[in-house]
Amino acid sequence: MEFEALSSSELAAYLRGVPSVYALLNQPGELDIAEVGDGNLNYVYFVSNARTPEKSVVVKQAPPFLRLVGKTWPLTRHRMIREVAALRRFGELCPQHVPRVYHADTELYLMVMQRLSTHAILRQKLMDGHVYPKLTDHLSTYLAHTLFYGSDLFLAPEVKKQAVSAAINTELCKITEDLVFTFPFEDHPSNVYSNAFPKQMIERIWRTPALRVAVAEMKWSFMNDAETLVHGDLHTGSIMVNQDETYVIDPEFAFYGPMGFDVGAVLANLLLAYFSRDWHDRRTGQGSDDYRKWLLDQITGIWTAFADKFRLLWREHESRRKSHFIGDDPGGHCAEAYRVRFMQRLLANSLGFAGCKMIRRIVGMAKVADITSISDDAIRAAVEVKCVQFAERLLIERHAFGSIEEVVELARDVQTREHRLQ
Amino acid sequence: MEFEALSSSELAAYLRGVPSVYALLNQPGELDIAEVGDGNLNYVYFVSNARTPEKSVVVKQAPPFLRLVGKTWPLTRHRMIREVAALRRFGELCPQHVPRVYHADTELYLMVMQRLSTHAILRQKLMDGHVYPKLTDHLSTYLAHTLFYGSDLFLAPEVKKQAVSAAINTELCKITEDLVFTFPFEDHPSNVYSNAFPKQMIERIWRTPALRVAVAEMKWSFMNDAETLVHGDLHTGSIMVNQDETYVIDPEFAFYGPMGFDVGAVLANLLLAYFSRDWHDRRTGQGSDDYRKWLLDQITGIWTAFADKFRLLWREHESRRKSHFIGDDPGGHCAEAYRVRFMQRLLANSLGFAGCKMIRRIVGMAKVADITSISDDAIRAAVEVKCVQFAERLLIERHAFGSIEEVVELARDVQTREHRLQ
Known part of the structure; x- marks a missing residue:
């Protein structure tokens, strides 16, 4: 099946199904979701509780291609597994300088991580x-x-x-x-x-x-x-x-x-x-x-x-x-x-x-x-x-x-x- | 079970059960077997057909220790798997300078290889x-x-x-x-x-x-x-x-x-x-x-x-x-x-x-x-x-x-x- 980027409602539904993330977001009634990825590789979303926007996380998903170029430059989604492993390892070594990973999904090649909203x-x-x-x-x-x-x-x-x-x-x-x-x-x-x-x-x-x-x-x-x-x-x-x-x-x-x-x-x-x-x-x-x-x-x-x-x-x-x-x-x-x-x-x-x-x-x-x-x-x-x-x-x-x-x-x-x- | 080096009769019985080796040795009635290992790591045997001694192979087995020192220096037998893989790889690259592997047993950590009898x-x-x-x-x-x-x-x-x-x-x-x-x-x-x-x-x-x-x-x-x-x-x-x-x-x-x-x-x-x-x-x-x-x-x-x-x-x-x-x-x-x-x-x-x-x-x-x-x-x-x-x-x-x-x-x-x- 061809990859399609998650819609806001799909992503919201998904996050509601992840108890740890749902708790981090302070049990949101409604979520504000914005796709903000400007990098070369991935889709990146800011997700916040619509009522308490300071409760916020980043969601990152690897599509099966190089985003900078598009579907004509295929790239396996395995890179998300490498990124999660590296964030966790570097986070152990240097927690004050590495964003936390809250949740990683090895089927959707997606992770939920710390929002650095003041950086x-x-x-x-x-x-x-x-x-x-x-x-x-x-x-x-x-x-x-x-x-x-x-x-x-x-x-x-x-x-x-x-x-x-x-x-x-x-x-x-x-x-x-x-x-x-x-x-x-x-x-x-x-x-x-x-x-x-x-x-x-x-x-x-x-x-x-x-x-x-x-x-x-x-x-x-x-x-x-x-x-x-x-x-x-x-x-x-x-x-x-x-x-x-x-x-x-x-x-x-x-x-x-x-x-x-x-x-x-x-x-x-x-x-x-x-x-x-x-x-x-x-x-x-x-x-x-x-x-x-x-x-x-x-x-x-x-x-x-x-x-x-x-x-x-x-x-x-x-x-x-x-x-x-x-x-x-x-x-x-x-x-x-x-x-x-x-x-x-x-x-x-x-x-x-x-x-x-x-x-x-x-x-x-x-x-x-x-x-x-x-x-x-x-x-x-x-x-x-x-x-x-x-x-x-x-x-x-x-x-x-x-x-x-x-x-x-x-x-x-x-x-x-x-x-x-x- | 503690490792014991193979006796000549055990090794002879084993080799009779390996058809390719048995054929290489020209269907021997009797085998001459000598343990000749003088290296640091392994047991090495020369095995020949007692009637036609030019029909001969080398058998090498890795004990679960460093032979030079003995059982007090344990060493996993995995090294035999590495040696077989390396011999096969180098043999592909340079067959004229690498002895052939005729048979490898990954349970006994044993291999049968070309005898270099004139070298x-x-x-x-x-x-x-x-x-x-x-x-x-x-x-x-x-x-x-x-x-x-x-x-x-x-x-x-x-x-x-x-x-x-x-x-x-x-x-x-x-x-x-x-x-x-x-x-x-x-x-x-x-x-x-x-x-x-x-x-x-x-x-x-x-x-x-x-x-x-x-x-x-x-x-x-x-x-x-x-x-x-x-x-x-x-x-x-x-x-x-x-x-x-x-x-x-x-x-x-x-x-x-x-x-x-x-x-x-x-x-x-x-x-x-x-x-x-x-x-x-x-x-x-x-x-x-x-x-x-x-x-x-x-x-x-x-x-x-x-x-x-x-x-x-x-x-x-x-x-x-x-x-x-x-x-x-x-x-x-x-x-x-x-x-x-x-x-x-x-x-x-x-x-x-x-x-x-x-x-x-x-x-x-x-x-x-x-x-x-x-x-x-x-x-x-x-x-x-x-x-x-x-x-x-x-x-x-x-x-x-x-x-x-x-x-x-x-x-x-x-x-x-x-x-x-x-």
Whole structure:
């Protein structure tokens, strides 16, 4: 039977049949239901008690196709099972930053989850110039906890290996393998170039061996390095914020992959926000250097706090367990040297993934509003060129950056090298 | 019920009940059965028709413990299922170098396989100074085919991901994680040091941060990099040879791991043969430089031929499929640059794994006869020190070797630096 999105009355009837959800909604007489999905994949509904609208939940359902494209791009509905499992797992590790799952239906590929009614999508808020003083602390905690506790640094080897197997997510990984690591770097019909994006830049992406090699190495890492349960799509559109709280949503791409993939996604999207800042300053009438600096401070701060928290979790765990990943090490100098090396390598990998993700948002199929909302073709192209130039250096020189400060320094250089928009 | 090894009469009765095996043995009236297992894990029997002894098979059974240690080291018998699956898979990829499986019993954890009656274990033959003119060609083919065809360079992503899951081999991987990557580098009760092995060398292994860091990186790679179906224990005791043929046996450690683990095992064991050569020259009364050179030529030759064959398989596959792992690349320069980089990285990883495997054979629990057969304590210790010194440089400097020739050059240096045994 062909899939049809649930009507409001069908959904209302369904929810009345789920006692736990019915109770959460405070035994509603009438429900307000609105379909609000603007993502690429799924149908999303806000459901509230018509009398007490603060009693509200989100319902998410996976249709058997990619919503962005439609029924011509079929996609199995299994992704909803992966998303529920990932939300529950990340929720155990980091309950303050992951929405709760109230109910999951494995036949309808539907779940009912916590409504974040006072939170907004981070991407839009960054475009509008909002500051979130707790963002660095929250995102670094989320990253440190989710990436550490899924890895061999914490889990027993047999538990980890079963977790790898259980988290196989072939179909959505294939989307990433194609749309992030392959199509943007070749002459592929799915690519979308903005009107004024220079042809020689496109050819440069296709034909620069050092860039193509670096991207291939990141693709290989994505496909082979089963380090931890990663979110798999951690851009600023998957982060919801207010002044007090930060939530990470939409982990349907979760699988056992390289830690740097999540870290790189956060960095890439903050960098896209940074390079497109001039336009949004002008649009919002702000135009101060402060916000530009705040964005760069998030990049430095998130990496630094993440690295500190990750290493702290690692040290505390090994101290409790009285053994190191590397084996016994009286004095702990060798174990600490390994931690330092581990974080250096993770920074390099994160930068490589960030580079891929920036380029795919410029020349690939799926764009970001930070860039697409720039209505002046020439200005948009100038921003896009900077993003690609910076991303190329991240990829090729990823092992040469000694610290996140050097990355931010390069971003500042690339941003100011050419004419600033006024 | 406690496991008891099969008696000859029990095994004979069993084999008579397997029609395919009974036919292979030429409908024997009487069977000659000998238990010959000298490995660490399993019981192994040679079974022949008493009248026509050339009609012969090997029977291998996994007891529920590590045979090397006994019932006090329990081990699930599942490893036999993994070994059968790996033999069949490698046999499809490389039938000329993998013994055939005639029959597998998943209840008795027993298999019947091809008898290699005219072949000998390579390790002993190297100790005795035998030359195998086809070894380089055969082992490089085995490595290129098994490592390439299991990887994302060949398999469709969904097939590869299912293969990773199907090949999980937690228990035997744990043995490697402990005995190869952890225990030898700490003060562990399972370690065995030869009588004259210098205490300062032991402490050096425990306390050199650069070495411990490098070993930890190799352990991380072993546990996380699900690149291809590797043999997992490819030392010279797992290779059977005669002048015409080469077979790789005993893949019970097979799992999806880093390609360099198998390549490194081969290199490590040839290097152990090289560094212990003076003793065996004296023992066998040979003493020419030719054999030493032949051993080094095997190291150079196996890597070089492997790298050539692997790249050729890769190029031919991409040419047939009309697409590259990296995406389209008119002219193919970027794709070729990636192949070059890939092989450089694989050489570095192989050297790192070789270093771990050499050190564990010197100070760890499981030894190799090349070394343990040296009955003079001082000479043995001198050889062992050279092996460890060389292995340490392989590990720490693995990314700095530009070619296999540089590795062999270093081996020659380390070998001649101190007094030669006469």
